[in-house]
Amino acid sequence: MRVATWNVNSVTARLPRLLAWLESAKPDVVCLQELKCATEAFPPEVRDLGFEVAAYGLGRWNGVAVLSRVGLEDVRRGLVDEPTYDDAAEPRAVGATCGGVRVWSVYVPNGREPGHPHYAYKLRWLEALRATAVAESAPERPFAVLGDFNIAPADDDVWDISLFTESTHVTEPERAALAALREAGLRDVVPRALKYDKPYTYWDYRQLAFPNNHGMRIDLVYANASFADAVNDAYVDREARKGKGPSDHAPVVVDLTL
C-alpha cells in the first residue's frame, strides 16, 4: 500500500498538478493539507480518478482531506477536545480508516511567532493531537498521523538553523510536543531525499529557496509500530516541487508491506 501526504497550498489552484501526480505516483491513500476550499467545493475530478474523498474545509484558510482507493470508513472531523482560535473551530484534522489502516491528515497551526496567541494555540492543538492519537492507536491496527506539522524535529531539518533563533518551528516546546507523540508510541518515519543529503519537504516560494535547497523538513509521518514496521520505503517526491505552478511543499510518499 502506498500512502502519501502533501500540503498542496490550494487544491483548486493545484488541481492540474494534483491530478497528474495522482496518476503518475499511484498512491492508494493521500492526506492533503491547505485545501483552501470548502468541503462541498472539493474538486470532483479527484473522485473521477477512483478515489473516495473525506474532505474538511471551510473556505479561504486551512482545510484537510483523506483520499483513498482502498476504502474509506469511520471518518472523523476534528480532534478530541480540539481547541479553537478566536472562538472558531478550524478545519485542520480529518481521520479515516483506509484498507485497515487508520490515518489522520493534519495541518498543525503555524504559530506565527513565539509569544503570539497563535503559538499558544499551536501547543494546545498539539496536545489535542496527542490525546487523539492515544485514544485511537491500538497496537494491532496500523495507525499514522501524516501532514504539515509546522515543526522541524531537529536542527538538521532546517537549511540554516542560525536564521531561526527567534522563530517558530524549532522551539523547545514545539519539539517537546513531538517528543510527547513519540512517548505515546509513535515513530518519526523519516523519508529518503532523492537529491542532496536532507529530506526537506518545504521550500519557501521566495528568494529562490528551492533551487538553492534552502528547505525544511516539516511534513511528517508519525506512525505506531504496526505501521512503522510495515514501511519498506519512504521518500520525498521533490519532482513535484519543480516547474511551473508548484505547491511550496513536496509530497512525502510511504510504501507499506501489509
Add this chain to the structure above:
DNA sequence: ATGTCGTTCTGTGAACGA
C-alpha cells in the same frame, strides 16, 4: 527588500496568512 504565492474584499489593487 518579507524579493512569492493564493484567496477574498476594502474589489482591477490591498490586506492577510504562510
